[in-house]
Amino acid sequence: MNTMTKQPILVVGAGITGVSAALEAAETGCDVILVEREPAIGGRVLRNHNYFPKLCPPACGMEINTRRLERNSRVRVLTNTRVTEANAGADGWSVKLASAPAYVNDRCTGCGECAKVCPAKVPDPHNLGMNETTAIRSPHVDAWPTTYTLDRSACPADCKACVEACKYEAIDLNASAKDETVSASSVVVATGWHPYPLEKLTELGGGELKNVIANVNMERMVAPTGPTEGKILKPSNGEPPKKVAFVQCAGSRDVNHLPYCSAVCCLASLKQAIYVREQLPEAEVTIYYIDRRAPGRNEDVLTRVAEMDGVKLVKGKVGKIEQGQGDGLKLRLEDVEAGQIVETEADMVVLATGMVSNLVNGDLPMNLTKDEDNFGLDSLEQKVIVAGVARRPEDVAACVRDATGAAAKSVIAARRA
Amino acid sequence: MASNVLISSTSFREALAKKGGVTAARCYQCATCSSVCELAPEGLPFPRRQMINAQWGLADKVAADPAVWLCHQCNDCTVRCPRDAKPGDVMQTIRALAVENLSTPKFLGKLVGAAGSTWPLLIGLPFVFWIAFIYAVNGFTVPEAPLAWHDFVPHWMIYAVYIPVTLWVVIAILVSGSRYWNLMGQGVTRSGSFVGNLIPAIKEILAHKRFSDCEAARPRKTGHLLFLWGFIGAAITTALIIVAMYGFKTPLPLPQTHWMKWIGNFSALLLLFGGLMLLANRMKGGQSAGASTAFDTFFLFVAFMVGLTGILTEGGRLAFPPQIAAWMYVAHLSFILCLFATFPYCKFAHMVYRTLAMVHERMTGVASR
Numbered sequence: 001m002n003t004m005t006k007q008p009i010l011v012v013g014a015g016i017t018g019v020s021a022a023l024e025a026a027e028t029g030c031d032v033i034l035v036e037r038e039p040a041i042g043g044r045v046l047r048n049h050n051y052f053p054k055l056c057p058p059a060c061g062m063e064i065n066t067r068r069l070e071r072n073s074r075v076r077v078l079t080n081t082r083v084t085e086a087n088a089g090a091d092g093w094s095v096k097l098a099s100a101p102a103y104v105n106d107r108c109t110g111c112g113e114c115a116k117v118c119p120a121k122v123p124d125p126h127n128l129g130m131n132e133t134t135a136i137r138s139p140h141v142d143a144w145p146t147t148y149t150l151d152r153s154a155c156p157a158d159c160k161a162c163v164e165a166c167k168y169e170a171i172d173l174n175a176s177a178k179d180e181t182v183s184a185s186s187v188v189v190a191t192g193w194h195p196y197p198l199e200k201l202t203e204l205g206g207g208e209l210k211n212v213i214a215n216v217n218m219e220r221m222v223a224p225t226g227p228t229e230g231k232i233l234k235p236s237n238g239e240p241p242k243k244v245a246f247v248q249c250a251g252s253r254d255v256n257h258l259p260y261c262s263a264v265c266c267l268a269s270l271k272q273a274i275y276v277r278e279q280l281p282e283a284e285v286t287i288y289y290i291d292r293r294a295p296g297r298n299e300d301v302l303t304r305v306a307e308m309d310g311v312k313l314v315k316g317k318v319g320k321i322e323q324g325q326g327d328g329l330k331l332r333l334e335d336v337e338a339g340q341i342v343e344t345e346a347d348m349v350v351l352a353t354g355m356v357s358n359l360v361n362g363d364l365p366m367n368l369t370k371d372e373d374n375f376g377l378d379s380l381e382q383k384v385i386v387a388g389v390a391r392r393p394e395d396v397a398a399c400v401r402d403a404t405g406a407a408a409k410s411v412i413a414a415r416r417a
Numbered sequence: 418m419a420s421n422v423l424i425s426s427t428s429f430r431e432a433l434a435k436k437g438g439v440t441a442a443r444c445y446q447c448a449t450c451s452s453v454c455e456l457a458p459e460g461l462p463f464p465r466r467q468m469i470n471a472q473w474g475l476a477d478k479v480a481a482d483p484a485v486w487l488c489h490q491c492n493d494c495t496v497r498c499p500r501d502a503k504p505g506d507v508m509q510t511i512r513a514l515a516v517e518n519l520s521t522p523k524f525l526g527k528l529v530g531a532a533g534s535t536w537p538l539l540i541g542l543p544f545v546f547w548i549a550f551i552y553a554v555n556g557f558t559v560p561e562a563p564l565a566w567h568d569f570v571p572h573w574m575i576y577a578v579y580i581p582v583t584l585w586v587v588i589a590i591l592v593s594g595s596r597y598w599n600l601m602g603q604g605v606t607r608s609g610s611f612v613g614n615l616i617p618a619i620k621e622i623l624a625h626k627r628f629s630d631c632e633a634a635r636p637r638k639t640g641h642l643l644f645l646w647g648f649i650g651a652a653i654t655t656a657l658i659i660v661a662m663y664g665f666k667t668p669l670p671l672p673q674t675h676w677m678k679w680i681g682n683f684s685a686l687l688l689l690f691g692g693l694m695l696l697a698n699r700m701k702g703g704q705s706a707g708a709s710t711a712f713d714t715f716f717l718f719v720a721f722m723v724g725l726t727g728i729l730t731e732g733g734r735l736a737f738p739p740q741i742a743a744w745m746y747v748a749h750l751s752f753i754l755c756l757f758a759t760f761p762y763c764k765f766a767h768m769v770y771r772t773l774a775m776v777h778e779r780m781t782g783v784a785s786r
Contacts, residue, residue, distance in 0.1 A: 203453075203497065249447065254499030290447040319452030319497060334451035334462045341451065341459040 005414040007092055008033050008076075010184035012083055012364060015043025016058075016396055017388025018190035019065045020403030025188070025410050026074035033182055035097060036079045038125075040143035041066070043192050044389075047126065049222040051396055052271045053301045058396070059142045066144045079145060084179075086366040092185040092383055092414065101175035103136075103150040108170040110138060110146045114162035120154040124227070127220045131227035136162045136171075141225045185414035186383040188406050189376050191364055193355035193389040196251045196258055204250055204351055205321040210236040211329055212321060212349045214250075215268045222275045232279050234348050236327040241283055241348035244276050245331055247318045248289040250351035260373050262354030262393040266293045269352045270305045277310055286312045286346070288333055316342070321349060355393045383413040429476035429514070436530075437710045438510030443502040444468040450494035450504045455630035456487060458783040463487065464494055464504040471507055480518060481600035483781075485511050486767070486774035491631030492707050505634075506708045513712035516766050521592040529762035533711030540719070543754035547747050550574065559743040564734050565670050569743055570750070578750075582757050589761040594769050598777070607780035618775040633705035637698050643691030647724065650684025670734070682731070688724030692717065716764035722752045 011022040014036035022034040034041075045051075045058045069075055078099060085096035104114075114136045123129035126140040135154035138146065150162070150171070163171045195216045199207030206212055211234050213221075224230040234241050246269040251257035266289070273285045287305075292313065294302035305311055316333040324330035328345050335342045358364075360374040368384060369377040375393075376386035387406030388399040433441065446469055451462035463484035470478045479485065485508060492505035513530065520526025528535055551557050551570060560568040621627070625645075628638035657677050661667040671678050695717055699709045726749035733742035760766065 249499070253445075253447075255501045256497070256499065290445065315448075317447040317449045317452065317499075319449045332452050334448040334465055336446065336448050336465065339460075339462065339466070341457060341462045 005030050005185040005411065007031075007183040007185040007414070009186050009188065009410045009414055010035065010093065010095055010182065011188040011190060011410075013043065013190035013192055013358075013388075013390070014038075014041035014077065014079070015190060015192045015388065015399075016045040016062070016065075017192065017390070017399045017403045017406070018043075018188065019062075019069070020400050021188045021190055021385075021387055021406045021410070022075050023065060023068050023072065024404050024407035026072050028407070028411055030074065030411060030414070032075045033184065034075055034077045035081045035083060036077070037082045038139065039080050039147070039149035040139040040145065041069075041077065041079065042142065042144070045396055046140065046142055047128070047216065047223075048219050048396075049226075049275070050271065052267045053298050055271060055274065061396075062142065062144075069144075077145075080149070083364055083366065086187070086364075088367065088382060092183060093187050095182050095184055095187070097180045097182060099178040099180070101152070101177050103152055103171060103173060103175050104148045105170050105172065105175075106145070106147055107168045108147045108166075109168060110148065111167070112138070113165045113167065114148060114171060117161040117165045119159065119161060120151075120156060122151050122154045127227045128216060130217060130220055186385065186410045187366070188410045189359075189364065189366070189368065189384060189386045189390050190388045190403070190406070191358040191390045193358055193393070196353040196356050198351065198353065200257060201251050201351060201353070203320060204247060204318065205323075205329065205349070206250075206351060209321065209323060209329060209349075210234075211241075211327060211347060212351060214351050214353045215246075215265060215272060216353070218272050218275070218350050219268075222272075222279070232276060232348075234327065240280050241276075241346075242280075243284045243346045243348070244273075244286075245318070245329075245344075245346035245349045246273065246285070246287040246352060247321070247331075247349060248287065248352045249317060250353050252352070252354035253290070258354045258356065258373070260354075260393065261293065263293070264393065264395045265352035265354060266291075267298050267301060267395065269350065270294065270301045272350060273305050273308070273311050274301075277308055281310075284310050284312075286314055286344075288314050288316055288318045288331075290315070290317050314342075355389055357390060359390060378409065380409065380413045380416060383416070385409045385413060423473065423475055424477060425474040426476040427474060429479070430471075430474035432514055433471055433474075433507075433510055436510045436513055436712070437708050438471060438507040440501065440503040441468055441471040441507045443500040444472055444504070445500055447499060449497050449499060453493050453497050454488075454491070455493065455632065456489060456491065456627050457484070458487070458778065461487075461778070461783045464508050467508060467511060468502065468504055471511060476518075479511055480515065480597075481603055483601050483774040483777045485515060486771040487778060488512075489627050489631060490634060490637075490707055491628075492633040492705050493631065495707060496633045496704050503704075503708070509707060509712070510710070512767065512770075513710065513764075515597075515770065516712075516762065516764070519593040519597050519770075520762050520766075521589045521596075525589075526762045529715075529759050530712070532715035532763065536711070536715055539715070539759060540751075540755055543751040543758070544747070546578075547751050547754065550578070551747070559739045562739050564739045564742060566730075566734070566746060567669060569739075569746065575750075578754065579757065582754065586757055586760050590766070590769055593761055593766070594773055597770055598773055601774070601777050605781050607777065608782070609780050611776060611780075614776045614779040615772070618772055618779060621775065622772065634707070636705070637695065640691045640694030640698060643687045644695060644720070645691075647684050647686075647688030647691055648720075650680060650687060651724075651727075654681040654684055673735075682728075685724050685727050685731075689721065689728065692721035692724060696721065712764055716759075719752055719756050719759070719763075720765070723749070723756050726752050 008031035009025050011018045011034045022032045026032045080100040084098045087094045115134045118134035118136045120135035121132040124131050124133040136150040198214045220226040221228050315336040318331050318333045320332040322330045324345050331344050357374040378385050385406045387402045448465040451465040457463050488508045490505050495503045495505035517526040517530035625642045729745040730749045733745040
């Protein structure tokens with residue numbers, strides 16, 4: 001029974017923003033369809049080890065949300081599903097959804113017998129391809145739904161190992177894709193972001209020098225369930241680094257890359273400096289920055305890190321990173337406060353790369369107004385609300401606040417004549 | 418004036434904006450520019466500091482800054498600048514303003530500095546002068562072929578014009594140069610002798626060592642090197658001919674096969690070739706070439722025309738009827754006059770200021786790069 005709106009509200013993207021918006025809209029009494037293209041909800045947030053400023057794990061916050069989801073019958077969650085067409089009508093939207101074949105159905109108990117016998121290896125998307133996993137697997141340890149997922153394209157010809165291993169007949173290698181057209185009285189776009197590609201930062205050795213990694217890689221590395229089981233290691237030789245440099249605004253606030261500030265990278269690096277110092281008390285950390293943007297209570301993190309032993313904050317953008325001695329890296333910058341050109345070595349560099357709106361590549365086939373940086377704009381007339389990083393770069397806390405606003409606006413839009 | 422007092426000059430900022438440095442306002446001081454500059458000495462990074470000086474209108478700091486001239490406009494900074502603030506262009510504009518502000522007398526600096534609009538006057542006046550002068554002396558009577566230039570314009574006329582102009586230029590350059598030298602020297606200690614440091618600096622210039630370190634603007638190196646050697650060759654030829662004429666009583670015109678002609682011809686070719694390469698690079702444009710302002714193009718054009726009219730004069734004397742060849746000679750004399758007279762006030766002066774900055778750099782010990 002739907003008392004608030006005639007048709008359900010469609011939420012595209014089940015990251016922290018989409019999940020929050022879907023729940024809040026549902027809790028006002030609306031039916032909600034929550035669509036996610038990945039096999040599990042949680043998006044980018046679950047790829048973080050800890051949130052700033054409190055440095056607590058995001059799985060905790062997501063757990064509360066999954067409980068709310070499980071208890072709320074008004075939210076219909078469709079994973080492995082993309083929007084393939086969206087047409088605006090007088091009364092809202094008609095949206096075509098394409099769900100990938102459910103090779104593993106909900107009889108799956110997550111026992112893991114299939115993964116044990118799976119011979120096919122694929123780069124693990126949850127760990128950003130930093131390690132390999134089996135073609136059939138749990139998406140990740142915190143995945144909800146807990147159903148396993150299969151990367152069918154990686155299966156060797158005629159391999160049925162997983163089917164034979166499954167006691168619950170949960171695997172159907174011949175499952176087919178499903179299309180569905182739904183009506184939505186309004187749409188919340190919460191498609192989020194992806195990291196700016198490291199390979200585009202050639203001047204900083206991105207994609208070329210092994211020990212130059214991105215902040216998102218560091219996040220996976222520190223996670224106990226990540227590719228190194230929580231250890232900070234140099235990709236070149238698997239040893240812990242002794243000198244770690246963080247390069248802020250790597251491809252951000254830069255007309256040659258992303259012209260805008262992603263709003264989170266300063267805090268992400270400060271947080272990661274804490275990771276390094278806590279795990280490797282001998283390691284020296286230097287953060288090279290243009291500005292230290294730590295607004296509001298985030299300033300406490302800045303103060304904490306600035307006062308830490310073994311951490312230096314140096315004003316000056318690193319302009320060049322080259323191979324140094326051995327597997328070391330050579331950084332060149334102007335130390336602005338000293339007025340000196342500095343050539344320094346580090347054995348691991350973390351590039352603070354920014355966030356690219358997922359609306360950039362037209363994956364969402366929807367007539368949407370975007371700003372020059374591909375972030376979406378709300379339109380109550382068109383009954384489209386944009387929330388979270390799809391709207392503008394912001395941190396998790398801001399996304400959650402944004403989601404509540406988006407839920408309210410989606411109801412307003414849905415009820416407009 | 419206390420050193421911690423910053424004086425912002427509105428007129429400097431306005432002039433900067435008007436002459437091609439308006440993008441300085443975009444700079445947010447990230448220092449990417451300094452870090453990618455291959456020419457910046459470790460202890461004297463540029464152009465990040467120059468960008469904020471320009472942005473804030475700190476005319477005094479800009480005027481006394483050696484780094485302004487150590488910059489060779491490689492434009493590596495401009496290519497990488499995250500704000501598209503074009504530090505390479507800003508530095509070039511600062512140099513144009515420096516030439517103007519240091520010039521003696523200042524009104525000539527302003528006149529040539531505004532070459533974008535005053536060029537017809539700057540080029541036209543030498544023409545008017547030479548035509549009038551020749552008319553006054555011999556009624557512009559062109560002698561019959563075979564033409565010898567001293568029958569048309571006797572040597573005393575040449576001396577009467579260029580000796581005083583050269584003296585004037587030397588004095589103007591000495592005054593302006595020493596003013597810049599003193600400004601740079603305020604509050605810093607120099608060691609060693611001027612001449613002792615001038616010689617290695619000149620050696621470096623002749624080999625164009627620094628241009629090789631540039632990345633974005635490396636195509637400019639060859640053109641600039643040829644251009645410079647073309648000038649040097651032309652100057653050597655002139656000196657040789659004067660010595661030959663008065664020391665050895667060698668009759669003029671020299672036969673085309675004479676070795677001095679060869680040096681002269683070769684120099685003219687270098688000048689033309691180098692000039693064409695530089696012009697082509699400017700016309701191709703793009704970030705690596707930097708913006709072309711009247712400051713750049715006026716000097717380049719006049720110097721190129723000296724080479725071109727020189728070749729035309731030499732060839733025209735033998736190939737064309739005297740009436741036509743005579744005009745080529747007049748054009749050649751006029752462009753030389755224009756080049757000489759504007760030397761202290763146009764981009765040509767960079768030769769002096771950059772050399773001084775390089776000597777200063779050596780004498781203050783920041784040269785180790």
